[in-house]
Amino acid sequence: MMESSSPLSPVLSLEEAAAYIRRTPKALRCLRERRTAPAGFRTGGRVMFRRAELDDWLAKHEAQDSRTNPALDPTRVAPEPRRRRPARQLAA
Template sequence: MNTDNTISTDSEGASLPAIVCLSELAAHLRVSIQTLYDLRSQGRGPRGFRVGRELRFRRSEVEAWLAGLEDADRERHPAQERAS
């Protein structure tokens, strides 16, 4: 049983805790903090919540947001069938 509240989320084996702050999420996704602020202000970022002044994100919300991005990309760029 995994009790450390982490899940492997990328090909390099990096783990994302159950709850992360904005700077941790930006580092994990390899984007700037400003990129995440911009996405959120446009209504296109992950759902988060504030603890004091700091934004926090649940791993489940980040995973759902990433899955939505993948689905949208799949719709924009459907796999082309190969001619046999």
């Protein structure tokens, strides 16, 4: 059985970090393999994450989301005008 960190612990295990960001441990491992996960470190053969790094990672992704960042919302931009195709010439 795995020991659980205290609720105020600044360092979380991979499983605890995954629960904190509402992902599965497998999804967090995949993010680490792709190097898109929050910064983590190994200690004693275990991957650990700082709670502050997780918060920063979540804030960064929230800022990149068009649903929470009006500047990135594509529906607020006027659509591009339609381009007319040149007329095709019929063969004689």
